[in-house]
Amino acid sequence: MATGYQFFHRHILDIGHLSADDIDHILNTAESLKEISDRSIKKVPTLRGKTIVNLFFEPSTRTRLSFEIAAKRMSGDTFNISASTSSATKGETLIDTARNIQAMRPDIIIMRHSFSGAPYMLTKYVDAAVINAGDGTHEHPSQALLDLMTVREHKGLLANLKVAIIGDIAHSRVAHSNISGFTKMGAQVFVHGPSTFIPVGLSQLGATVCSSLREAVQDADVVMTLRIQKERQNDPLLPSFREYAEQYGITSERASWAKPDALIMHPGPINRGIELMPDVADSSQSVILDQVTNGVAVRMALLYLVLSSEV
């Protein structure tokens, strides 16, 4: 990292706006904060007196919990607004919701929304820092950062690794953020899945689309599978989960095409036996639970960094 480097991002909306230096800095910060979670008293005063709102328009247990724990470990005051209690169901517009929350002077708003781009819109109406916790089929930057952290932790570096991402690339915000993040850090991303799951223009975004599962997984350092859905809004994507498992599911045999020390990853929750076979998910190569642990550290880093980059 260049000397004189300064992290300056008021909001974390996507990976695209972060530089490789920014990502390194976030991961370094996360690594230094990680040990807090191993202490017997898991609390530092960093965010004392700061108000952090979890604004979730889409159900989520894992991500919301992870952000909440991250904030609490840094002594932030957290408040959860979920879709069921939020005004969205009462027909209030996003702008009105945003203005109402802003009136309560939060420092950070963590937002999940089913529409791509909603967090961008939020930034126009609030003074608080905004962290995107997943927007539609667009991005999920904190997930990609925790994936990068997990891989870096195990492999020591990210450059020149072969990363295979298998499954529904088109509708996965995790895949989008990871393609952006891994390629930015110098890794090679190979994707595979049924063509109904491969969006237009992936190669222009830096990923290599493979014509076979074997081509994608062969000698990979990382094999990441994605949660799949059979259909979306009148869009018939797959004949059956059974056939998907048969054709694309990661079995131990298929996992063995990768390097012997390859990491098996999944953003969760897993459809066991569909995209990932249970023995592979639970194998010694699986770092799925490390991803969850690192999620807290990465989110602590993000909360800390967005507030410290205040002008």
Added chain:
Amino acid sequence: MNTKSLLIRNGRIIDPANRVDQQGDLLVQDGCIAEPGGTLPADVREIDAAGCWVVPGLIDMHVHLREPGEEYKEDILSGTRAAAAGGFTGVACMPNTKPVNDCRAVTLMILQLAVKGDARVYPVGAISKNSDGTSLAEIGEMRQAGIVAVSDDGLPVRDSQLMRRAMEYSDDFGLVVISHSEEPSLSQGVMNEGVVSTRLGLRGIPTAAESIMVYREIALAEYTGKRVHIAHVSTAMSTDLIRSAKARGVRVTAETTPHYFTLTDEAVEGYNTNAKMNPPLRAEEDRQAIRLGLSDGTFDAIATDHAPHSILEKEVEFDLAMNGIIGLETSLPLSLALVRDGVIDEKRLVELMSLNPATILGLKAGTLSLGAVADITVINPDRAFCYSEDQVVSKSKNSPFLGWNLLGRAVYTIMGGRITHEIR
């Protein structure tokens, strides 16, 4: 600003219908084009048109005026004011109002409201009752009331048999069917399908959604021998289909819009809802193909698809934003850029924006012939302006061109001898 007589002096008169492109004066008397020379009437007002083009009044054959029913977005008076400000003396308004213009009563009401407007309003009637795509509207009676074409615009006609019958039946009344070409099952997205939609995580609409329907309309027109006009063409493939159909002698005409030849789907970046319309902004290859189609005669008209929406419908999540942008005030400057870029010449510009729309719709307009009604636009091609929000004449401000520095505009718009817009 009512003036009995006008003498427009020293302009470059471009009148393709009469094969005229020359410096000269144009005299307007009693609302009609008169012979210059001889003694001038005492009350004549002189307009100095030096450095300007004097052309037949521009006609936009595809606008949404929103009245009746959605006057908070636009009404006939505000829409025709915007038209005049953009150099238009006539606009054809689509029938997707509330209620739909599917009967004589609504047509007459629109025409009645338009009497006080600053541009001529040519109503387009619905193809089907309530534009619901099931049975034919009373096209003959609407014709008598004053419609100039039929369309279910805003929606595609899903039923191919209904479209065939519409082409056959409308032709008996001398009306063209205007097709909003879109295959609905393929067009459930919110922007063009491509690398930008992938990057933004927005659901895409493939170009095939348009081209499939364009080809259906061509097949029906070719089979029946009747006319069809393809609205707002956005793709390279549609352009190719229309070009080859024309070469075979199919009675097909087509329009495209300034946004398709100016912008690409990159304009959606940042989730800009003012770049959301249907059909969506396409890729650069499509934009180039549209420009080629304008230069080689594949397209007959430039129309705007002027679609006003209030901020309530645009300042929302991209997925929820309504489709459409306003266009009347930016159409001419954006089209003048085509002339500067060498895509089309001045004569072709006037054909695309005045003569051809008049011909397609069967209007007595689009020429500066002696005795013709004096619908005239005086264009200063070098007049620069910034299209800022406070300048917008339309009731709605949903334009992707806000803040653009534009070159060339109408300095006088004259409808039937009345000056409806002027800039000094």
